[in-house]
Amino acid sequence: MIKSMNIAWWVQRWSELHPEKIAIVYEGDRISYSTVHRQAERTSCWLQSLGIEKGDRVAAMMTNCPEFLVLYLACSSLGAIFIPINFRLAVPELAYTLRNARPRLFVFCERYSDKVEGLALNAALPLMLEAVLPETDEPRKGKGRFLDFRKDSSLFEGQVPFLTPSVGPADPEEPHVIMYTSGTTGQPKGAVLSHRKTFFNCLNADIFFKLHFDDVMLVTLPLFHSGGLFIQASPILYKGATLVIHPKFDAKRTFQDIQHHRVTKFLGVPTVYRALLQVPSEERGDLSSLKVSAIGGEKTTVALLRECSRAGFPLRQIMGQTETSILLWASEEDSLRKPGTVGRPVFHAEVEVVDGSGKRVAPGEVGEIVVRGSIMMKEYWQDPVRTEETIRNGWLHTGDLARKDEEGFFYLVDRAKDMYISGGENVYPAEVERVLRKLPGVEDVAVAAVEDELWGEVGVAYFIVKPGKTLEPLDVEDACRGKIARYKWPKKIVFCDQFPRTALGKVRKGELVKHFKDRVQEISGT
Numbered sequence: 001m002i003k004s005m006n007i008a009w010w011v012q013r014w015s016e017l018h019p020e021k022i023a024i025v026y027e028g029d030r031i032s033y034s035t036v037h038r039q040a041e042r043t044s045c046w047l048q049s050l051g052i053e054k055g056d057r058v059a060a061m062m063t064n065c066p067e068f069l070v071l072y073l074a075c076s077s078l079g080a081i082f083i084p085i086n087f088r089l090a091v092p093e094l095a096y097t098l099r100n101a102r103p104r105l106f107v108f109c110e111r112y113s114d115k116v117e118g119l120a121l122n123a124a125l126p127l128m129l130e131a132v133l134p135e136t137d138e139p140r141k142g143k144g145r146f147l148d149f150r151k152d153s154s155l156f157e158g159q160v161p162f163l164t165p166s167v168g169p170a171d172p173e174e175p176h177v178i179m180y181t182s183g184t185t186g187q188p189k190g191a192v193l194s195h196r197k198t199f200f201n202c203l204n205a206d207i208f209f210k211l212h213f214d215d216v217m218l219v220t221l222p223l224f225h226s227g228g229l230f231i232q233a234s235p236i237l238y239k240g241a242t243l244v245i246h247p248k249f250d251a252k253r254t255f256q257d258i259q260h261h262r263v264t265k266f267l268g269v270p271t272v273y274r275a276l277l278q279v280p281s282e283e284r285g286d287l288s289s290l291k292v293s294a295i296g297g298e299k300t301t302v303a304l305l306r307e308c309s310r311a312g313f314p315l316r317q318i319m320g321q322t323e324t325s326i327l328l329w330a331s332e333e334d335s336l337r338k339p340g341t342v343g344r345p346v347f348h349a350e351v352e353v354v355d356g357s358g359k360r361v362a363p364g365e366v367g368e369i370v371v372r373g374s375i376m377m378k379e380y381w382q383d384p385v386r387t388e389e390t391i392r393n394g395w396l397h398t399g400d401l402a403r404k405d406e407e408g409f410f411y412l413v414d415r416a417k418d419m420y421i422s423g424g425e426n427v428y429p430a431e432v433e434r435v436l437r438k439l440p441g442v443e444d445v446a447v448a449a450v451e452d453e454l455w456g457e458v459g460v461a462y463f464i465v466k467p468g469k470t471l472e473p474l475d476v477e478d479a480c481r482g483k484i485a486r487y488k489w490p491k492k493i494v495f496c497d498q499f500p501r502t503a504l505g506k507v508r509k510g511e512l513v514k515h516f517k518d519r520v521q522e523i524s525g526t
Contacts, residue, residue: 005172005199007234008077011037014240023237024066025244025261031066033240036073038157039066043074045156050105050129050147054079054167057103057178061085061094061112063247064223067133067149069233071107076176076195077161079169083178083190084224087112095119096187097180098128100382105129107149172196178381179226181322190381191323198234200374201325204346205235208318208329209265209292215241216289217265218257220249220272227297230325231318232267251275252283259285266290266313269297269505273308273315287312294318296326297505301437302339309336317343319412321398323377323390327351327369328410340434341409342402349373353404358393363406366413370395401428418509420449420457427459427488429509435483436461436476436490441469446499447490448509450520460520461490462512464498471495473523492520 003009011033014021019034052058058080062068068084075082083101085094087109098106098121108116110132121128131147161168176195180188205211217236221228223245236243244261246253249272257263268276273295293308296318308315309332317335319328319342328351330343345351352360353367361367376396379387390397401413414428421427429447436445443464452458465471473493480489500511 005195006076006169007195007198007237008040008073010238010240011040011073014237018240021240022242024069025242026066027247029066036066036070039070039153040073040077041160042156042158043070043153044077044161045159046153047074047078047080047105048161049156052078052080052104054169055081055175056105057081057083057101059083059085059098059101059103059106061087061106061108061116061224062133063087063109063111064219064228064245065109065133065247066245068223069237069243071149072229077163077168079167079174081175081178081192083180084229085180086222086224091115091118093188097190101178101180101190102126103128105131107131107133109133110135113146169195172199173378175378177229179229179322189383189386191377192379192381193377196374197325197377198230199238200348201230202235202238204326204348204375205231206239207347208316208326209235209294211235211239211241211265213240215239215264215291216244216261217241217267218244218246218254218261218263220246220254221267221269221297226320226322226325227267227269231296231320232265236265249275251279255279255284255287258287258290262289264289264291265294266292267294267296267318270295270300270304271501271505273304273313276313277307277311281311284312292316296320302336305335317341319343319410321400323396324349324371324375324398327371327375327398330409334409338405338407338409340411341405342412343410344408346375349375351410352395353402353410354395358395361403364403366401366403368416369398369400369402369410371398372396418448420459422449422452422455422457422459422487427457429459432459432461432480432484432488432490436463436479439471439475439479441466441471444499446507446509446512448513450492450513450517452491455491458491459488460492460494460513462494462496462499462516464496473521476523489523491523493523494519494521 014033015037021033022030023033023036024031058075072082131149133149172195175192176198177193178190180190219232223229293313293315295315305315314332316332317330318326320326326346328343350372355361355367372395399416401416402410404410414430418429432447443466446462447459449457494516500508
């Protein structure tokens, strides 16, 4: 194994070079690199005592906390495969993920004990070890019999794991993490990500964020997703900088900690920035320490970029997915100079736009974004069919439709699977959403297809209207007139209080259609 491609080794090196440098700030605790390394080593020993070996899976369902990262580092050290799990999953979704991954060990926060106890995880072979991370030092109450992560791992304080090439990481192409996609439809897929991929993702983030040893990164995004783990936490540990971790996002606390900790780097999704903009200006504090603020994870608008810039968050954009992490980026200037762009390819990857036969399309033509290079996933876990559908001739097919201009900037059109056909014509919901989002009083909008006897499929526009504002069905027709072809106009409308979303803010359109099917209004003019 090339040690420089293993995140556990990065932390070890910083613990040797700058042992007292603060690695993690969490709820008032300031944890040094030497302490994080020591905790990771004892956790590695604990895992070995449980029989965890290279290639075994270890799942973690935790809120953002230091123990999450310590377990991540311990698995990296041993060559065990770390599986971060979304704690927002419903019981059936959680059961599916665990059945699919079949980890040897499942570690979870105590607050999720009731959910886990109801799963009957060990009703089938092989048995799965279960460990709880207690909320406090008080004796744990509950019906289940779980290992105690904090207490049991502490018994190995001062010990060093036994590692050789045969029982530890030996090849950077070996699996490092299985991260389940936050797909908007269907069952999640487990993207198998190698140590090499983690390393090159960190190199890309290093360039994008202009990272430095003295940086302070505030993490409010969940660590169980790519944004928090691979775009923020891992690159900061690679650089020997400092993470300020919040267990969950809170807009006012975000402003307070940016000022208090002199935060230099920050990443959020549009939903996060919209919440930050709702905080009264007199309660926002000093943002002068911020050097880079980034946005990604879902669609954004030039209006939001400009509003954030005025508020002290000049934004540079990123676009990516679980299977690749960051694949496109745009500077603050380019984001405003080229409205709608999602940027140009990251440094360590090849990114192209191709047609259905895999040939590059001309500038301005719509095609699918494909990626090749060290930032690609290896495969989907135990799913060779979908792996072959996604990785073809060495290129990973993202499912994102885009066009590229003469300067190489990409413009997202839509997800290929979100496209629907109405009356024989292709309709891309994102194109319609861009038009409807300009309506006065619209907080957010999503367009999805439903079956129709006449047209095959028609579009339904789902609106969240700003407080105190109103919107009439015919206003939708007026907004579309002259802007997009008539066959693209939504035929129906629904008013919502909120949208069902993934952890990174993407609208779950399948759930949207299902949940609001009884509130659909016809737009008579269309």
